[in-house]
Amino acid sequence: MESYVEDTELRLGLPGSDAPAARGSKRSLPGIDAAEDDSGCGNGGSGSAAKAQVVGWPPIRTYRKNSFQAMKVEAKVEPEASGLFVKVRMDGAPYLRKIDLKVYKGYKELREGLDGMFNCFSQGELSRKEGCNGSEYAITYEDKDGDLMLVGDVPWEMFICACKRLRIMKGSEARGLESRQ
Amino acid sequence: MARVEEAGDRDENKEEETSWWSPEAVEGGRGGEGPSGGSRGGGGGGGDGDGGRPDTQPQPPPPPPYSDQVLENVLENVLQFLVCRRDRNAASLVCRSWYRSEAQTRRELFVGNCYAVSPARALRRFCGARALVLKGRPRFADFNLFPLGWGARFSPWISAMASASPWLERVCLKRMTVSDADLAFLARSFPSFCDLTLICCDGFGTPGLAVIAELCRNLRVLDLIENDVEDEDEEVVDWISRFPETTTSLESLSFECVNCPVNFSALEALVARSPSLRRLRVNQNVSLGQLRRLMVRAPHLTHLGTGSFRSGIDEDLNATDLEQAFLASKSLICLSGFREVAPEYLLAVLPVCANLVSLNLSYAVITAEQLKPVMLECHNLRTFWVLDTVGDEGLRTVAKACKNLHELRVFPFEATEDSEGSVSDAGLVAISNGCRKLRSILFFCQRMTNAAVVTMSKNCPDLVVFRLCIMGRHRPDHVTGESMDEGFGAIVMNCKKLTRLAVSGLLTDKVFEYIATYGKLVRTLSVAFAGNTDLSLKYVLEGCHRLQKLEIRDSPFGDAGLLSGIHHYYNMRFLWMSSCKLSLNGCKEVAQRMPNLVVEVIGDRPKDLDSDTVEKLYLYRSLEGPRDDAPPFVSIL
Numbered sequence: 001m002e003s004y005v006e007d008t009e010l011r012l013g014l015p016g017s018d019a020p021a022a023r024g025s026k027r028s029l030p031g032i033d034a035a036e037d038d039s040g041c042g043n044g045g046s047g048s049a050a051k052a053q054v055v056g057w058p059p060i061r062t063y064r065k066n067s068f069q070a071m072k073v074e075a076k077v078e079p080e081a082s083g084l085f086v087k088v089r090m091d092g093a094p095y096l097r098k099i100d101l102k103v104y105k106g107y108k109e110l111r112e113g114l115d116g117m118f119n120c121f122s123q124g125e126l127s128r129k130e131g132c133n134g135s136e137y138a139i140t141y142e143d144k145d146g147d148l149m150l151v152g153d154v155p156w157e158m159f160i161c162a163c164k165r166l167r168i169m170k171g172s173e174a175r176g177l178e179s180r181q
Numbered sequence: 182m183a184r185v186e187e188a189g190d191r192d193e194n195k196e197e198e199t200s201w202w203s204p205e206a207v208e209g210g211r212g213g214e215g216p217s218g219g220s221r222g223g224g225g226g227g228g229d230g231d232g233g234r235p236d237t238q239p240q241p242p243p244p245p246p247y248s249d250q251v252l253e254n255v256l257e258n259v260l261q262f263l264v265c266r267r268d269r270n271a272a273s274l275v276c277r278s279w280y281r282s283e284a285q286t287r288r289e290l291f292v293g294n295c296y297a298v299s300p301a302r303a304l305r306r307f308c309g310a311r312a313l314v315l316k317g318r319p320r321f322a323d324f325n326l327f328p329l330g331w332g333a334r335f336s337p338w339i340s341a342m343a344s345a346s347p348w349l350e351r352v353c354l355k356r357m358t359v360s361d362a363d364l365a366f367l368a369r370s371f372p373s374f375c376d377l378t379l380i381c382c383d384g385f386g387t388p389g390l391a392v393i394a395e396l397c398r399n400l401r402v403l404d405l406i407e408n409d410v411e412d413e414d415e416e417v418v419d420w421i422s423r424f425p426e427t428t429t430s431l432e433s434l435s436f437e438c439v440n441c442p443v444n445f446s447a448l449e450a451l452v453a454r455s456p457s458l459r460r461l462r463v464n465q466n467v468s469l470g471q472l473r474r475l476m477v478r479a480p481h482l483t484h485l486g487t488g489s490f491r492s493g494i495d496e497d498l499n500a501t502d503l504e505q506a507f508l509a510s511k512s513l514i515c516l517s518g519f520r521e522v523a524p525e526y527l528l529a530v531l532p533v534c535a536n537l538v539s540l541n542l543s544y545a546v547i548t549a550e551q552l553k554p555v556m557l558e559c560h561n562l563r564t565f566w567v568l569d570t571v572g573d574e575g576l577r578t579v580a581k582a583c584k585n586l587h588e589l590r591v592f593p594f595e596a597t598e599d600s601e602g603s604v605s606d607a608g609l610v611a612i613s614n615g616c617r618k619l620r621s622i623l624f625f626c627q628r629m630t631n632a633a634v635v636t637m638s639k640n641c642p643d644l645v646v647f648r649l650c651i652m653g654r655h656r657p658d659h660v661t662g663e664s665m666d667e668g669f670g671a672i673v674m675n676c677k678k679l680t681r682l683a684v685s686g687l688l689t690d691k692v693f694e695y696i697a698t699y700g701k702l703v704r705t706l707s708v709a710f711a712g713n714t715d716l717s718l719k720y721v722l723e724g725c726h727r728l729q730k731l732e733i734r735d736s737p738f739g740d741a742g743l744l745s746g747i748h749h750y751y752n753m754r755f756l757w758m759s760s761c762k763l764s765l766n767g768c769k770e771v772a773q774r775m776p777n778l779v780v781e782v783i784g785d786r787p788k789d790l791d792s793d794t795v796e797k798l799y800l801y802r803s804l805e806g807p808r809d810d811a812p813p814f815v816s817i818l
Contacts, residue, residue: 054598054654054735055324055325055326056321056324056325056326056734057324057598057652057654057709057710058593058596058597058598058625058650058652059321059323059324059650059709060324060592060593060596060625061323061324061407062325063407063409063438064543064544064592064596065596067520067544068546068594068595085325087329087411096329096330097328097329097330098325098328098329117785
């Protein structure tokens with residue numbers, strides 16, 4: 001069985017049934033909630049306008065899920081709003097993390113999410129224009145062609161389609177990348 | 182590099198043992214045969230003292246101080262025939278002598294939770310182990326509920342093994358992190374190594390596989406099943422070419438999950454020089470035409486993973502040629518693959534259907550009509566995995582054809598909560614009517630009724646595994662609108678051999694009361710989005726005496742429920758609870774009261790661990806106390 005994430009409406013049970021409200025189905029995101037702080041459980045079902053993500057449900061491995069994507073596109077079936085898990089590696093950190101890009105609405109949320117996970121951008125915002133002078137780290141990604149690019153260059157929607165994996169690298173290395181671009 | 186001929190102390194002892202063994206020595210002078218030299222228990226290989234002395238004259242029994250030694254030697258010779266680990270565990274409890282003998286003769290070391298015992302301790306006791314079978318992360322890790330980097334690394338085990346004994350022959354790992362360096366170390370340190378099986382593991386890539394291929398000269402089995410094989414694109418290595426040029430001892434090669442292009446001519450040549458090859462499962466980059474060529478090279482295969490089952494671009498494949506290849510493969514009993522199946526070629530498998538015992542079509546997007554002609558020939562099928570695109574109609578065909586079916590898995594093509602869903606209660610009922618000998622079922626659906634589940638419970642009393650996943654959370658019986666309590670209740674009531682259960686749909690505390698009352702043999706229970714109060718958890722922990730593995734997510738169980746299991750947690754392999762209502766204090770209390778339990782609180786962010794609520798709890802018994810390799814997002818209480 002594989003894992004899978006999807007956008008679902010915040011309705012639980014069939015319409016018209018008296019299925020009780022979601023118990024314990026608080027948003028459990030692999031990354032972080034950029035906007036709100038999740039306090040206790042039982043918080044879920046509070047009718048936020050955004051679609052709730054449910055990590056790992058139904059319990060199907062990503063491997064199996066991804067096997068059918070190509071076929072669905074061919075058959076012109078509406079592709080599911082599946083999660084988009086990419087690995088994140090930070091130079092110097094011994095552990096890889098995985099995040100779901102679909103959780104974030106844009107670059108700002110992504111940076112905040114990564115910051116929360118790795119505690120790397122403590123010195124305020126990373127600004128590409130400033131050439132990474134302010135912070136120690138820069139976020140880069142590997143695209144479908146295998147090229148390493150700085151995050152933030154292309155429109156967000158294009159980015160999430162192209163991004164295969166993320167790498168948080170030291171600012172010094174990233175500067176070289178920038179001049180290449 | 183250690184050489185097999187360098188007999189360690191143990192081997193010398195073995196020779197002595199064999200020469201001591203004669204019934205006269207024990208029974209006092211009556212005639213009898215010499216050492217039987219029979220089969221070794223559990224896959225022992227070299228070093229088992231093949232050189233014993235030939236039959237000697239009956240000897241008088243040794244004087245009393247030595248008779249204990251004799252008994253132990255006798256015991257070892259007898260115990261080596263015990264293979265099942267549960268039997269061995271029981272034998273080891275008889276007395277110290279039996280404990281020692283059992284420990285000396287255990288060849289396969291199985292550790293169900295790699296953190297329950299340290300490698301050093303395990304290998305100290307079982308110094309004769311030739312096979313390591315380890316499990317790391319629990320099943321929920323497959324669904325992104327465990328952050329990457331949580332643990333379960335193979336490194337400490339393989340290092341400890343290298344110090345303990347060079348005789349390692351076989352390794353089987355499930356849900357562990359294995360690095361390329363680990364694989365290289367394995368390949369270099371154990372000259373007798375011949376059998377590697379990795380299931381749902383991660384951390385390695387083609388470079389590691391290349392070293393295994395190149396250095397394990399006696400390799401018989403290389404089975405890679407559903408692993409997460411990640412290669413940086415520039416690092417992909419042509420590992421298939423690394424097998425030695427000479428004839429190989431390969432019996433099984435499975436690499437469906439290694440999703441990078443394969444050097445086909447190297448693969449074909451490898452198959453051609455592997456006369457013992459019986460199981461071959463290729464990845465989806467092998468086209469149908471290429472598969473045909475492989476089959477022609479290896480007509481004695483018993484297990485075949487067919488790769489894409491689609492002809493390559495510019496490949497002109499004659500359907501008759503393909504059918505010929507299947508006709509010639511008279512030994513095939515297990516088929517899988519069909520990753521991108523071109524349905525027009527499916528009928529080519531007809532010649533082997535009658536012999537098939539296992540068929541995995543769970544990646545094959547086919548309809549009921551396309552399935553039918555194949556299914557109707559599969560009279561001997563025991564195991565069948567399929568995609569729900571075949572619908573209830575397809576399941577009816579299965580029920581009609583496969584009277585001896587033991588295991589059925591129906592996977593969803595669209596694994597979302599609100600997809601249409603092609604299989605339902607009707608399909609489940611059909612299966613239960615036709616496949617009365619069913620022992621194991623995994624069924625994903627969107628709609629289900631209690632009546633259908635009750636019917637299955639009555640028609641299939643031999644069920645050992647019942648896993649029903651109604652994909653919509655909290656979804657009730659779609660006909661009556663009631664909860665699914667009664668259906669699952671009937672399962673535990675009527676299926677008296679049930680050991681594994683996964684529940685779903687709208688469920689109240691009642692279903693857990695049923696499980697506690699009737700599910701006395703249940704060892705593994707999976708719960709998601711179910712129950713009303715702590716009573717559910719209390720019922721289960723107090724009533725299910727055989728419970729070993731309990732995985733719970735998104736259910737309203739809190740500290741009271743957690744604490745009700747204190748009397749039982751030492752008997753369990755693990756408990757997982759995520760997105761429930763646990764607090765840090767409750768978990769701390771469990772940790773305090775149970776010193777041999779490791780209580781891990783896992784957060785997605787380091788600051789989650791300071792919060793009073795516990796998002797993810799993973800607890801397990803261990804002889805070693807808190808592990809020292811826990812990452813920063815894990816807090817051990």
